[in-house]
Amino acid sequence: MRLTRICASLFALWLPLAALAGPITTFQLENGLDVVVIEDHRAPVAVQMVWYRVGAADEAPGESGVAHFLEHLMFKGTETRAPGAFSDLVEANGGNDNAFTSWDYTAYYQRVAADRLDLMMALEADRMRHLRLDPETVLTERDVILEERSQRTDSDPGALFSEQRRAAQWLNHPYAMPIIGWRHEISELNRETALAFYRKFYAPNNAILIVAGDVTPDAVRGMAETHYGSLAPSDDLPPRLRPQEPPQLAERVIRFEDPRVAQPYVLRTYLAAARNPGDQGDAAALSVLAALLGGNPSTSVLGQKLQFETQKAVYATAFYDGLAVDDTAFGVMIAPSEGVSLPEAEAALDQALAEFLREGVDADQFARLKTQVRAEQVYGQDDVQGLAYRYGQGLATGLSLADIEAWPNLLDAVSPDDVMAAAAAVLDKRRAVTGWLSAPNADLAVTQ
């Protein structure tokens, strides 16, 4: 974590919304491919995204990192296209492309001039079912991923701390695994493991195609049928039933020390409900709770109490993202001021939360938040790619289109009582992991 106050303060509107932009059209091909078309005719640009309903939480034990490994290998050629040809063609058409992997999904996208969309679909459809991997290329790419792990995780004590906290949070559910994988398991991944994963999960009936920009639904339907329509569905898609958590019976505590830590902090994550199909009310209340507790530090509950009043913190916040297949986490954190120990900081955080549970919601703050929720319906129309992203995330984590479209209204409908009920239910240390991150030999003693 980096304490750049600019990042914190620019983030004024931060509730995850799916604002309604231009017209949105949805349909399904016969082979099961879901298609979403989001129109925005302001610029002659189109984005194609393909989301697979598979991610790191769908990996077999001992194969952590294979979903992400496969994501890299998807650029390494098909039966008819050489390694690297995909990106070469996108670049030759002035476009850019990338991909990303999470616990619940893996997605690929290209941004191009709208008249190049047909070629992008041809390329993306080709690699959905016709990947071909050369053994040597696979091993070189594995080295790249080990470098990626070094850069993103091993060089960053905050990332290592986060990895350890997740492993403590989920005893049984695969959300405990790092997306990139444990180093010793990445080192053992191979061509066969990746291809087996590919054959099982990469198919039209496990994918969502999202096209956003200067396009019409009819044209997209025609192109999608031409390129994706002939692909065979997978016939051995497993149901997404991951091992669930047993009841948590004791508070869990992590003390992580690393000499590279300059700013210590306490971060606690509570097990919390995700947005579930047809049942997003708890998640909506938790989203509003996170915004009230941890939005702008000058007005949020934790910012006011810990940065302004007691001045125990240089930064304090709360966070929650309900877009997950299974139960997720609600987090709070405090980075203590100079001279404040981690035990003192944790005590101050606990006190602030206890006060909030006693005092309830400030009506003015609540009203301002709702104003921002509604304004996001306006600002959100300007970000068609963000909208595509929200639809992709929602559909890939099991929500229906109706769920996604209902979300802004659900947020708007959250009442102060809903927020306090959600707070009382979730803010229970016995269902949380509390982590301390510090340099070795830091003053952990209570100095009060």
Add this chain to the structure above:
Amino acid sequence: MSAAVIRRFGLCLMGAVLAMAFATAQSARAEVQITPVTSAKGVTAWLVQEHSIPFVALDIRFQGGANLDLPGKRGAVNLMAALLEEGAADLDARAFSQAREALAASIGFRAGDDTLSVSAQFLTENRDQAADLLHKALSAPRFDVDAVERVRAQVIAGIKADAQDPNTLAARAFGAAAFGDHPYGSSRDGTVDSVQALTRADLVVAHRNTVARDRVHVGVVGDITPEALGVLLDQILGDLPEIGAPLPPRAVYGLTGGITVVPYDTPQSVLVFGHQGLRRDDPDFFAAYLLNEVVGGGRFGARLMQEVRVKRGLTYGISTYLSPMDLADLYMGHVASQNAKVGQVVEVVRQEWAKAAAGITPEELETAKTFLTGAYPLRFDGNANIAAILVGLQMENLPVDYVATRNARIDALTLADVNRVAARLFRPDQLRFVIVGQPEGLDALK
């Protein structure tokens, strides 16, 4: 808070702001209609009207930025900028934030080396109130003692964290060696000691020196007419002081070729490498920009990405970028690799640098042209991004028709032009590597 997703490749970590500032100056939506607007009080802005969504994005930049820190006051402009949203006129920090939230407006301030920038978005329905709030922040910041102390502590926490970050350490070491006592030679955040010593009076001076009308550029995109914008500009900027402090002189580049190691206990070294670049107004700048795309662009097709990542698996990402700043010009690159492989990385980069100085092939020229011109409309995603582009164009002194001629300029580059410039741009004997980590395999290379 936690990285929810990981991507196939990352963007260059350092210097990204400068690199992007130029990248945006290179782009335009094909049918973008820019209207220059001058207010009654003489404030100018470039406007793109977009009435389909009822809000306005505004980007304001004051040339000078942290370069205007006075001797011994490093970090003053940065701290001042961070305090602009922490209370103004009749509003203390909390009241200011409450007012902003009640309008559902966003207003952010950021100090860069060359600029103080302001980004704002507000709804049509309460545009006047939002403009009034922004005007207060720019013209009457309070610098209340409690706010100063609170934000000072945050800035110092950030400085301490940076001191443990290998990417920042590498960039800082390069800057210090290249520019010495010039502001470019140190962090605009200041040091713990310099920030600790700043007084309220220092912040008042930093504000008066940087926020003035003789150096302001404005880009506006959204639901507003030229007439209404004229009124808005005067409302926000009309009563600012006419003249700010003079800019410092250009920085003298003092580095030679070679390798500098900054020892740091980490499994993966960070390498920053570079030498002097080209000025933005250099007639050869377009050729240099294209050459950089061929050799070190972040794309998979770029030579360095192919040689260092794709063929050898030595890194997750490598890229280079031209960094034309107001007072100096650099050509820089960034890569990270396991300590044991650093010698190999340096060797490959040096080979590619020497090869690049000899020029590129006709095929590479054509591919780069197609990419650069095809990517032309793609960066115009959203009103705020377009507003930033409009400001960038003005700060580079580019004409208002630049967007219409930009692709033709790329297409007009010949192989002879580009390869003549290659010998100017790539200077293998001047290439300096600053390496943070415990690199191995360098003995034979020094």
